[in-house]
Each structure stands twice: as structure tokens, then as C-alpha cells.
Amino acid sequence: MARDDWDPDRLPDLSGRRYLVTGSTRGLGFFASLQLAGAGAHVIMTGRNPHRLTTARAALRRQVPDAEVETLLLDTSNLGSVRAAAATARGRTGLHGLLLNAGIVHPPRQREVTRDGHEVVFATNALGHYALAGELLLALAAGRGRMVWVGSMSTVISPMELIDPELENDYTPWRAYVQSKIATTALGLEADRRLRAAHVPIASIVAHPGYATGGRTRGIAGINTPSRGKRFLDNLQAPISQSKERGAWTLVRALVDPLAEGGQFWGPSRGATGRPVPATVPRVARDAELAARLWNYCEHATGTVWPYLKASKTKRR
Numbered sequence: 061m062a063r064d065d066w067d068p069d070r071l072p073d074l075s076g077r078r079y080l081v082t083g084s085t086r087g088l089g090f091f092a093s094l095q096l097a098g099a100g101a102h103v104i105m106t107g108r109n110p111h112r113l114t115t116a117r118a119a120l121r122r123q124v125p126d127a128e129v130e131t132l133l134l135d136t137s138n139l140g141s142v143r144a145a146a147a148t149a150r151g152r153t154g155l156h157g158l159l160l161n162a163g164i165v166h167p168p169r170q171r172e173v174t175r176d177g178h179e180v181v182f183a184t185n186a187l188g189h190y191a192l193a194g195e196l197l198l199a200l201a202a203g204r205g206r207m208v209w210v211g212s213m214s215t216v217i218s219p220m221e222l223i224d225p226e227l228e229n230d231y232t233p234w235r236a237y238v239q240s241k242i243a244t245t246a247l248g249l250e251a252d253r254r255l256r257a258a259h260v261p262i263a264s265i266v267a268h269p270g271y272a273t274g275g276r277t278r279g280i281a282g283i284n285t286p287s288r289g290k291r292f293l294d295n296l297q298a299p300i301s302q303s304k305e306r307g308a309w310t311l312v313r314a315l316v317d318p319l320a321e322g323g324q325f326w327g328p329s330r331g332a333t334g335r336p337v338p339a340t341v342p343r344v345a346r347d348a349e350l351a352a353r354l355w356n357y358c359e360h361a362t363g364t365v366w367p368y369l370k371a372s373k374t375k376r377r
């Protein structure tokens with residue numbers, strides 16, 4: 061990229077474009093939804109709790125009164141919920157982007173499984189998003205859209221082998237989180253290889269927000285209300301952290317900048333903080349063989365096989 065005049069505060073006009081964001085009830089997902097809606101996009105805000113969703117939509121509308129937003133119940137840890145939400149979101153017009161953001165950031169101390177029988181962090185952060193993207197593949201192809209998977213710097217700081225993705229052995233909360241993010245990154249890159257090979261007009265990109273904390277983020281009723289103690293502690297980390305609003309910059313740029321390309325990894329310019337720029341793919345997520353194995357695992361675990369052939373023939377709408 062020769063010249064970079066991207067201004068996260070002045071996005072291109074996104075009127076007429078439809079985006080779905082997972083986990084938009086707070087944090088990065090809320091601010092990404094806000095930034096997209098502020099640029100005129102139609103945003104499908106999704107979340108697992110109807111009350112928090114309503115609160116989030118109201119908070120967004122207070123800031124962008126004419127925002128075109130709708131809400132949709134979607135629990136990424138529950139495959140039935142993923143399928144039901146996808147069936148509603150497909151709509152009559154294409155989808156221009158999918159932000160696969162929802163995540164458990166503070167995993168339970170002990171290993172827990174979902175109703176579908178999967179380890180809850182892997183299910184929420186990786187598996188549900190694999191299924192959702194597959195279920196929405198035709199809508200995305202119709203919109204000539206893209207999907208953005210949310211990775212993490214933790215995959216660079218704590219590289220781990222992904223031999224046991226559901227951590228049947230040796231579960232720790234940190235391991236569960238990092239592994240889920242390695243899986244998310246590997247799936248995002250593998251998706252792009254598969255979509256290209258099948259000539260599907262969809263790009264798959266991975267982006268990470270750096271280190272973004274609630275205590276460094278402005279207060280918004282019902283969305284971000286950190287205690288004074290949290291503000292104090294988070295501000296001690298000011299040199300290496302940023303607000304969730306800024307963290308959302310990379311996710312949004314990867315989703316809407318025409319110059320962003322499938323297979324790229326985006327992050328803040330200084331690693332943990334800064335402007336959104338292309339970054340280096342973490343070493344642990346570069347192994348294409350491992351990614352292919354993980355893909356097969358997700359196919360079996362979710363019963364979702366991505367409809368590449370149909371997607372490659374889908375007409376624009």
C-alpha cells in the first residue's frame with residue numbers, strides 16, 4: 061500500500077450496504093456497529109440476550125439518531141441459534157460483510173461444555189463463527205462481501221500447538237482463550253484459501269484490535285460503565301492499551317476498506333495500539349496443514365459444509 065490516507069473517523073459512505081456483527085451488545089462489537097452505522101450502513105446487531113440487545117440498539121441510536129439498525133438474537137455458542145439467526149439474516153438482498161467478533165474473553169476456571177457438547181470458549185469464539193459464516197455464504201456471495209475473523213495478539217505472545225482444540229486434557233482458562241484465537245485466525249486464513257480455490261467472490265480477512273480495555277473507553281450507559289477502580293487500573297496500562305472504540309478501528313477497516321484483501325491479517329500500527337494497518341500473520345496460524353485439519357474438524361463438529369459451488373455461481377443482488 062503506497063499511500064495510506066485512511067481516516068477511521070471518516071469512513072467511506074456505506075449507504076446501501078448491509079453488515080452483520082456478532083457480539084454487538086458491548087465492547088468492540090458495539091463500537092464497530094456504531095462506526096458502521098455512522099457511515100450510513102445498515103447494521104444487523106446481534107447478541108445472545110434480548111434485553112442487552114435492545115439496550116445496545118438504543119445506545120447506538122442516541123449517538124446516530126438516523127441509524128439503520130436491526131437486532132437479531134444470536135448465541136454463537138449454540139449451533140441451533142446460529143442456524144436460526146442465519147436463516148433470518150439471509151434476507152432478500154446480499155450481505156456485504158460479516159464481523160465475527162463475539163467472544164468469551166474471560167473463560168471459566170473449569171472446563172465447561174455447551175448444550176451441543178463442545179468446550180464453551182472454542183464453541184463461542186471459533187466453532188459458532190465457522191458455522192455462521194458457512195450458513196451465510198450465499199448471502200455474502202450475493203453481496204460480493206467479506207468476512208472478518210477476530211484474532212488476538214495473545215497468539216503471538218503465547219504461541220501454542222492446536223492439537224486438542226476442545227482441551228479435553230490440560231484445560232486452563234488462558235489456554236482455552238489463546239487456542240480459540242489461534243483457531244479463529246487459522247480458520248479465517250483457511251477460509252480465504254478455500255474461497256479463492258473455488259472462485260467464490262468473498263474475501264476472508266483476520267483482524268485484531270491490539271489491547272483495548274473498558275477502563276480506557278468512554279462511558280456509555282448500559283454499554284461501558286467501568287468502576288473507578290477499573291478506570292484507575294486500566295489507566296496504569298495507558299502506554300500499551302487503547303479504548304475499545306479505537307480497537308474497533310482495525311476490525312472496521314478490514315471489513316470496509318476496498319484496499320483490504322482476502323488472506324490478510326490486520327492490526328494496530330504499534331501492535332497493541334495505533335492506526336489500523338496490515339500486520340504479520342502470527343507464526344502459529346501459518347500452518348496450512350493444521351488449518352485444513354481444523355477445518356475438517358469444524359465441518360464434523362457443526363455438521364456444516366460450506367456451499368462453495370453454489371456460492372461461486374451466486375448472482376449479485
Ligand SMILES: NC(=O)c1ccc[n+]([C@@H]2O[C@H](COP(=O)([O-])OP(=O)(O)OC[C@H]3O[C@@H](n4cnc5c(N)ncnc54)[C@H](OP(=O)(O)O)[C@@H]3O)[C@@H](O)[C@H]2O)c1
Nearest residue numbers: 083084085086087088108135136137161162163212271272
Ligand atoms: N479487547 C481486547 O483487547 C481484545 C484483544 C484481542 C482480541 N479481542 C477479541 O475481540 C472480541 C471482542 O472482545 P471485547 O474486548 O469487545 O469483549 P467484551 O467487551 O467482553 O464483549 C464481548 C462481546 O461478545 C459477546 N458474547 C460473548 N459470548 C457470546 C455468545 N455465546 N453469543 C453471542 N455473543 C457473545 C458479549 O455479549 P454479552 O453482552 O451477552 O456478554 C459481548 O457483546 C473477542 O472475540 C475477543 O477475543 C479483544
